[in-house]
Amino acid sequence: MTHQQTEHANNGMAPEASITAAAMDGALTAHDGAVTAAVGAAAPERPPAPDRPISLRTENMSLYYGDFRALRDITVGIPERTVTAIIGASGCGKSSFLRSFNRMNDLIPNARIEGIVEMSGVPIYDRRVDVAELRRAVGMVFQRPNPLPLSIYENIAYGPRRRGVRNRADLDGIVQRCLTQAALWDEVKDKLKQPGNELSGGQQQRLCIARTLAVEPDVILMDEPCSALDPASTLRIEELMQELGHEYTILVVTHNMQQAARVSEMTAFLNMAEDRAGALVEFGPTSEIFTNPQEKTTEDYITGRFS
Amino acid sequence: MATRLLSGNRAERGGEMAIHAVLLGASVISIATTVGIVFVLLSESLRFFDLVSVWDFLTGTVWTPLFRPAHFGVLPLVAGTVLVAGIAIIVAAPVGLFTAIFLSEYAPDRFRRIVKPMLEILAGVPTVVYGYFALTFVTPLLQRWLLPDMIIFNALSAGLVMGVMIIPIVSSLTEDAMLAVPRSLREAAYALGATKFEVATRVVTPAALSGIVAAVILGLSRAIGETMLVTIAAGATPRLTLNPTESVQTMTAYIVQVSFGETPQGTPVYYTIFSVGLLLFVMTLAMNILGQWVVRRWRQAY
Numbered sequence: 001m002t003h004q005q006t007e008h009a010n011n012g013m014a015p016e017a018s019i020t021a022a023a024m025d026g027a028l029t030a031h032d033g034a035v036t037a038a039v040g041a042a043a044p045e046r047p048p049a050p051d052r053p054i055s056l057r058t059e060n061m062s063l064y065y066g067d068f069r070a071l072r073d074i075t076v077g078i079p080e081r082t083v084t085a086i087i088g089a090s091g092c093g094k095s096s097f098l099r100s101f102n103r104m105n106d107l108i109p110n111a112r113i114e115g116i117v118e119m120s121g122v123p124i125y126d127r128r129v130d131v132a133e134l135r136r137a138v139g140m141v142f143q144r145p146n147p148l149p150l151s152i153y154e155n156i157a158y159g160p161r162r163r164g165v166r167n168r169a170d171l172d173g174i175v176q177r178c179l180t181q182a183a184l185w186d187e188v189k190d191k192l193k194q195p196g197n198e199l200s201g202g203q204q205q206r207l208c209i210a211r212t213l214a215v216e217p218d219v220i221l222m223d224e225p226c227s228a229l230d231p232a233s234t235l236r237i238e239e240l241m242q243e244l245g246h247e248y249t250i251l252v253v254t255h256n257m258q259q260a261a262r263v264s265e266m267t268a269f270l271n272m273a274e275d276r277a278g279a280l281v282e283f284g285p286t287s288e289i290f291t292n293p294q295e296k297t298t299e300d301y302i303t304g305r306f307s
Numbered sequence: 308m309a310t311r312l313l314s315g316n317r318a319e320r321g322g323e324m325a326i327h328a329v330l331l332g333a334s335v336i337s338i339a340t341t342v343g344i345v346f347v348l349l350s351e352s353l354r355f356f357d358l359v360s361v362w363d364f365l366t367g368t369v370w371t372p373l374f375r376p377a378h379f380g381v382l383p384l385v386a387g388t389v390l391v392a393g394i395a396i397i398v399a400a401p402v403g404l405f406t407a408i409f410l411s412e413y414a415p416d417r418f419r420r421i422v423k424p425m426l427e428i429l430a431g432v433p434t435v436v437y438g439y440f441a442l443t444f445v446t447p448l449l450q451r452w453l454l455p456d457m458i459i460f461n462a463l464s465a466g467l468v469m470g471v472m473i474i475p476i477v478s479s480l481t482e483d484a485m486l487a488v489p490r491s492l493r494e495a496a497y498a499l500g501a502t503k504f505e506v507a508t509r510v511v512t513p514a515a516l517s518g519i520v521a522a523v524i525l526g527l528s529r530a531i532g533e534t535m536l537v538t539i540a541a542g543a544t545p546r547l548t549l550n551p552t553e554s555v556q557t558m559t560a561y562i563v564q565v566s567f568g569e570t571p572q573g574t575p576v577y578y579t580i581f582s583v584g585l586l587l588f589v590m591t592l593a594m595n596i597l598g599q600w601v602v603r604r605w606r607q608a609y
């Protein structure tokens with residue numbers, strides 16, 4: 001994988017090559033795990049979000065469902081270890097865009113991607129890519145909490161078990177670490193054997209986040225993770241997103257402008273063109289998108305002139 | 308306004324009443340038939356049990372109602388039934404399950420659209436055809452390649468062919484149960500890096516387990532009640548054996564034999580068809596109740 005990344009970086013055009021190479025370094029340090037992460041959290045002097053290495057990159061990406069073009073020519077570079085919000089009206093392709101990064105769209109018959117989609121410089125739609133491995137590197141949290149019909153413990157252990165972790169002590173450690181990271185450990189530590197779907201909605205969603213952390217992803221995709229939750233649970237998840245944003249590249253689709261403003265450092269605004277295909281209108285630091293948008297449509301959307 | 312409001316309740320007008328009566332009548336027919344069948348089975352069986360004790364009937368190991376001395380031990384018939392149905396479910400459960408997994412998780416839409424109707428055709432083939440298929444094709448095939456000493460009427464080929472016959476029941480009910488597993492569960496597992504096989508075996512199958520068990524039980528119940536196939540292919544030898552290469556007689560096949568014979572009404576032999584029928588009814592009823600209980604009890608909350 002490293003070899004392939006290097007090759008790709010060298011083959012790219014000059015400015016991109018430097019970005020991709022940097023992204024590769026970033027990916028490598030992320031793999032070192034908790035130690036690096038802890039150091040990263042302790043050292044506050046991070047470069048501003050737009051200057052961070054690129055984790056996910058698309059170039060002229062289009063997505064088709066059969067003959068229908070759902071996304072048109074999207075070119076964007078998502079910085080690593082940053083919370084990036086994706087905003088836009090309903091049906092403009094935000095979820096489709098998100099699902100392009102873990103190839104969840106593969107599950108839909110007739111779905112087809114054109115253009116470049118890369119993670120840490122690796123073209124993820126390359127035939128050599130192991131999709132299961134990609135989905136471990138790019139975790140996902142869904143709109144409705146969807147714990148597996150298993151115990152709390154087994155929900156977390158599911159991913160590691162698929163990867164071949166069998167040792168009970170190792171699994172115990174992973175379960176405790178991930179539940180702690182997802183701010184759920186104290187609430188469930190005495191009932192790990194209970195079914196995951198008996199928790200409250202907010203707890204279930206944190207369980208789903210913990211489950212995603214257990215496969216040690218670099219990127220976490222979140223598809224309106226709070227839309228089915230009450231305000232208190234929403235607040236907890238938002239705090240969690242901000243914390244995790246120091247260690248993980250988080251891409252979050254949201255309909256809630258305040259949420260985008262609160263949790264994200266970068267914001268991408270998608271809009272539907274006349275032919276109903278979603279296109280990227282504007283991408284930049286959240287503060288600028290919200291206070292000084294460059295495009296009229298962005299301003300209209302943010303100020304609520306249309307939804 | 309008042310005239311319009313007070314123009315009469317529509318539900319009490321003639322048309323509505325008539326429709327109500329027709330619908331009620333239709334449902335009463337099936338209820339009345341069921342009650343009638345149970346009543347006849349019970350009352351005629353009671354006469355049989357005046358002649359032969361329930362204990363002797365249920366525990367006796369010799370069934371010779373047509374010979375002297377007549378013995379009325381039903382176990383040989385039960386053994387024949389269980390043997391054939393057991394072979395059938397050993398064939399139908401795995402094949403039906405794999406078919407269902409394939410159809411619900413793997414098959415592209417186009418393939419599914421071809422296979423589903425074919426399975427339905429399989430379910431629509433008259434059972435007499437399966438009977439002759441077992442007798443004139445499967446048995447000679449087994450004799451030629453595997454079991455040269457096997458006799459022509461045997462439990463094995465009847466069971467194997469019956470297994471094929473109930474595959475559509477098992478697979479279609481199982482597939483329904485699998486399709487009812489919410490998409491969000493599959494997505495959850497895929498998003499954690501599970502492969503298609505892991506999703507099918509470790510997420511969808513456990514989540515659909517109650518439906519799968521119910522499908523197998525209903526298939527088994529159908530196998531126990533199946534008549535024509537076993538009458539033609541399994542033989543007419545009530546024998547207490549679990550050897551599949553032997554000729555046996557199932558409960559249903561016995562009832563056919565006596566019903567078509569020249570058995571005078573009122574003799575013990577005549578009443579046996581009701582007692583055997585009642586036992587058969589109790590067995591399949593128990594299966595169906597068990598199936599429903601399993602569906603309720605094991606239904607996984609998701």
